[in-house]
Amino acid sequence: MDQTAPPSAVDRARALGPAIAAASDEIERTQRFPAALLEQLHAARLCRLLLPRSVGGEEIHPTEYLHAIAEIARHDGSVGWNLFVANSATLIAPFIPLESARRIYADPAALIAWGAPSGVRLKAAPGGYRVDGEWLFASGCRQATWMGAHGPVEEADGTLRLNARGVPLTRTVLFPVEQAERLGDWRPVGLRGTASEAYRVRDVFVPEAMSGTREEPEARRDPGPLYAFTMQGLYAVGVAGVALGLADAMLADFAKLAAEKTPRGRGRLADDALVRAGFATATAKVKAALAYLTAELDDIYAHAPETGAIGLADRARVRLAASHGIQAGVEAADWVHRAAGVSAIFPDSPFERRFRDIHTVSQQIQSRPAHFEAVGEILLGGAPPVFF
Numbered sequence: 001m002d003q004t005a006p007p008s009a010v011d012r013a014r015a016l017g018p019a020i021a022a023a024s025d026e027i028e029r030t031q032r033f034p035a036a037l038l039e040q041l042h043a044a045r046l047c048r049l050l051l052p053r054s055v056g057g058e059e060i061h062p063t064e065y066l067h068a069i070a071e072i073a074r075h076d077g078s079v080g081w082n083l084f085v086a087n088s089a090t091l092i093a094p095f096i097p098l099e100s101a102r103r104i105y106a107d108p109a110a111l112i113a114w115g116a117p118s119g120v121r122l123k124a125a126p127g128g129y130r131v132d133g134e135w136l137f138a139s140g141c142r143q144a145t146w147m148g149a150h151g152p153v154e155e156a157d158g159t160l161r162l163n164a165r166g167v168p169l170t171r172t173v174l175f176p177v178e179q180a181e182r183l184g185d186w187r188p189v190g191l192r193g194t195a196s197e198a199y200r201v202r203d204v205f206v207p208e209a210m211s212g213t214r215e216e217p218e219a220r221r222d223p224g225p226l227y228a229f230t231m232q233g234l235y236a237v238g239v240a241g242v243a244l245g246l247a248d249a250m251l252a253d254f255a256k257l258a259a260e261k262t263p264r265g266r267g268r269l270a271d272d273a274l275v276r277a278g279f280a281t282a283t284a285k286v287k288a289a290l291a292y293l294t295a296e297l298d299d300i301y302a303h304a305p306e307t308g309a310i311g312l313a314d315r316a317r318v319r320l321a322a323s324h325g326i327q328a329g330v331e332a333a334d335w336v337h338r339a340a341g342v343s344a345i346f347p348d349s350p351f352e353r354r355f356r357d358i359h360t361v362s363q364q365i366q367s368r369p370a371h372f373e374a375v376g377e378i379l380l381g382g383a384p385p386v387f388f
Contacts, residue, residue, distance in 0.1 A: 008064060008068075009045075009046065009049055009058065009060055009064050009065065009067075009068040010064060010067045010068045010071055012044040012045070012046060012068075013044075013046060013068045013069075013071040013072045014071050015044070016037075016040055016041065016044060016046070016072075016075075017071070017072075017074070017075045018075075019036075019037055019040055020037065020072065020075040020076050020079050021075045021076065023037045023076070023079075024075070024076040024079075024193075024353075027076060027078055027079065027193035028078070028192050028193050028353065031142065031186060031192060031193055031194075031195040032142050032193075032195065033079070033082075033142075033143055033193075037079075038109075038143060039109075041079075041083070042108055042109050045058055046068065046072070046083055047083065047086045047087065047090075047110075047111055048087075048090065048105075049064075049065050049068060049087045049090075050065060050087045050088070050090050050091055050226065050234065051087075051090035051093055051105060052090075052093050052094055052101075052222040052227070053222075054098065054101075054221075054222055055093050055098070055101045055102055055105045056102075056105055056106075057090060057093070057105070059222075059224065059226055060226075061226070061297075061301060062226065062229060062234065062237055062297045062301060063294050063297045063298055063301070065087065065234075065237065065238075065241075066237050066238075066240065066241045066290075066293060066294065066297065067241070067290075067294075068241075069083060069084050069087075069238055069241030069242060069245065070241040070242070070244050070245035070248065070290070071245060072245065073241060073242040073243075073244075073245030073246050073249075074245045074246070074248055074249040074252075075249070076193070077190070077191055077193075077242060077245075077246050077353070077354060077357030077358070077361070078191050078192065078193030078194045078357070079193070080241070080242045080245055080246075081139060081191055081194050081242050081357075081361070082139055082140040082143065082193075082194050084235075084238030084239065084241060084242055085113070085139040085140050085194075085238070086111050086112070086113075086140050086143070087238065088231065088234060088235050088238055089111070089112035089113065089114060089148065090105075090112070091214070091227075091231045091234060092112070092148070092172055092174070092212055092214065092231075093105070093222075094220040094221045094222040094227050095212035095213060095214065095216070095219065095220060095221070096174070096209070096210065096211065096212040097209050098221065099209070100174075100209050100210050104145075104146055104174065107145055109145060110145050110146065111140060111143050111144045111145055111146070112144060112145075112146045112147070112148055112174065113138045113139065113140045113141040113143070113144035113146075113147055113148070113177075114135065114138060114147060114148030114149060114150065114172070115135030115136045115137045115138040115149070115150075115198065115199065116135070116136060116137055116150070116365070117135075117150040117151055117170055118133065118134065118135045118136060118151070119151070120132075120133030120134070120135065120149070120151045121133075121151055121152050121153070121154040121160075122149070122151045122152070122153050122154065122171055122173060122206075123153075123154050124153055124154060124155050124156060124161070125205065127207060127208055128173075128205055128206050128207040128208045128209075128210075128211070129153070129171070129173050129205070129206050129208075129211060130203060130204070130205055130206075131149055131151075131173055131175070131201045131203075131204045131205075131206055132201060132202055132203045132204070133149070133151070133200075133201060134183075134198055134199065134200045134201075135149055135150075135198065135199055135201075136198045137196045137198070138182070138196060138197060138198070138199050139194045139195070139196040140194065140195070140196075141177070141180075141182055141195060141196075141197060141199060142182070142195045144177045145176070145177055146174055146175065146176060146177055147174070147175055147176075147177050147179070147180040147199065147201075148172050148173065148174045148175075149172070149173050149175075149201060150170050150171070150172050150214075151170065151171065152168045152169065152170060152171075153168075153169055153171050163213070163215050163216070164216065169213060169215065170213065170214070170215060171211055171212070171213050172211060172212055172213065172214060173206040173210060173211045174206065174210045174211065175201075175204055175206050175210065179201065179204045180199045180200065180201050181199060181200045181201075181202070182197055182198075182199050183197055183198040183199060183200060184197055185197050185198050188360055189356050189359065189360055190353070190355075190356030190357040190358070190359060190360030190361075191356075191357050191360040191361070214231045214232075217229075217230050217231075217308070217309035218307075218308050218309050220307075220309075223306045223307055224306060225301050225302075225304035225305070225306070226301070226304075228304035228305050228306075228308065228309050228310045229300070229301075229304065229309075229310060229318065230309065230310075230315060230318075233315055233318040233319060233322070235366055236318065236319055236322035236323065236326075236366045236371075237293070237297065237318065237322050239322065239326055239361060239364060239366040239367060240289075240293055240321075240322040240323075240325035240326050240329070241325075242361055243325060243326045243328075243329030243330060243358055243361050243362075243367075244286055244289060244290050244325050244328070244329045246329060246333060246354050246357055246358045246361070247282075247286050247328070247329035247330070247332040247333045247336075247358065248286055249350075249354060250332070250333050250336040250337075250350070250351055250354050250355070250358075251279070251282060251283055251286065251332060251336060253350035253351065254279065254336045254339065254340060254351075255279070257269065257340055257343055258270040258275060258279070261341075261343060263341065269339070275339055278335055278339055279335075279339070281335075282331070282332040282335045282336065283332075285328045285331060285332050286328055286329060286332045288328070289321075289324055289325040289327075289328035289329070290325065292321050292324065292325070293321040293322060293324070293325045296317050296318060296320075296321040297318070297321075300314045300317060300318065312378060312383065313378065316374075316375045316378040316379065319371055319374070319375055320371075320372070320375045322366070323366075323367070323371045323372060323375070326361065326362070326366065326367045327367075329358060329361075330358055330359070330361070330362045330367075333354065333355055333358045333359075336351060336355075337351060337355045
């Protein structure tokens with residue numbers, strides 16, 4: 001009997017590395033994934049890593065997920081970003097009716113894209129919600145088959161629906177991609193290939209069955225330790241994977257450059273004592289950050305409850321390790337960019353796009369320095385009103 005284990009998500013991501021790298025320029029230029037590459041990503045099930053098995057997903061360990069996203073990002077930051085976002089969106093599946101989740105993910109090429117809450121209210125209506133407004137930053141919307149929108153729920157009398165904590169609830173509604181108008185306004189410094197554009201929805205009715213909330217991890221349908229992690233926590237893990245993958249790729253390409261480049265009036269970069277020390281320090285920073293986040297995820301997963309959610313202390317551990325990973329990746333990339341000199345400033349270098357990409361990552365909400373302050377308050381005995 002053949003007992004060979006199937007390839008891991010990391011192995012599948014690594015196998016697609018050459019195809020992702022080959023398509024990178026086209027993705028940057030067109031802000032679209034080539035159809036052949038998208039088909040390969042779906043065939044490798046890399047868009048279903050966090051999807052519950054009850055809906056045909058992989059439901060993998062968060063550590064394997066982290067390393068798979070980092071591997072993809074090593075080859076292209078925009079692909080890594082959109083894969084992390086697509087997988088993060090699958091985390092709504094345990095919080096909507098099983099039939100609804102299966103309806104969405106019956107299509108092997110199913111992807112949900114959505115933007116951050118924008119303050120637009122979802123209007124309660126008989127049997128569901130009426131949706132009318134605009135949302136920003138819908139990463140992956142050009143690969144999506146379904147769109148989502150998050151917002152507070154306005155009842156018929158004008159009041160806002162409250163959650164269990166007594167504050168306005170944010171609900172997520174899902175609808176076919178054809179019901180959203182993409183606005184084509186994505187012109188950033190980096191991560192251009194993500195096409196994280198705004199979209200508009202005009203008076204669309206969404207049935208109650210196609211909605212859920214991300215704010216109640218205790219109310220999940222699917223058991224198991226993966227879904228004990230909060231969506232926000234796993235979002236942060238995905239962003240850290242992208243940052244660390246980009247930084248690791250920049251370090252690998254710098255090693256090649258240092259062995260060959262001889263700046264005017266100096267010896268090889270690889271023979272410069274300051275370069276050697278800086279490269280070693282940056283390498284240790286990235287590897288240590290990845291190891292730290294891996295260790296925290298492994299430990300928390302090992303004792304995470306089958307039902308319910310991990311506690312505030314564990315949520316803070318995830319947030320701290322992920323925030324540290326993002327910061328470490330950005331700092332290592334900055335060192336490479338400086339040390340590479342003019343070799344880093346041209347579009348055809350292996351550094352220029354990654355530098356732009358990682359600094360776009362650094363501006364995202366998961367990368368906020370304020371997360372360190374919030375975690376510090378928890379570590380010192382407080383309980384800030386932050387949803388981790």
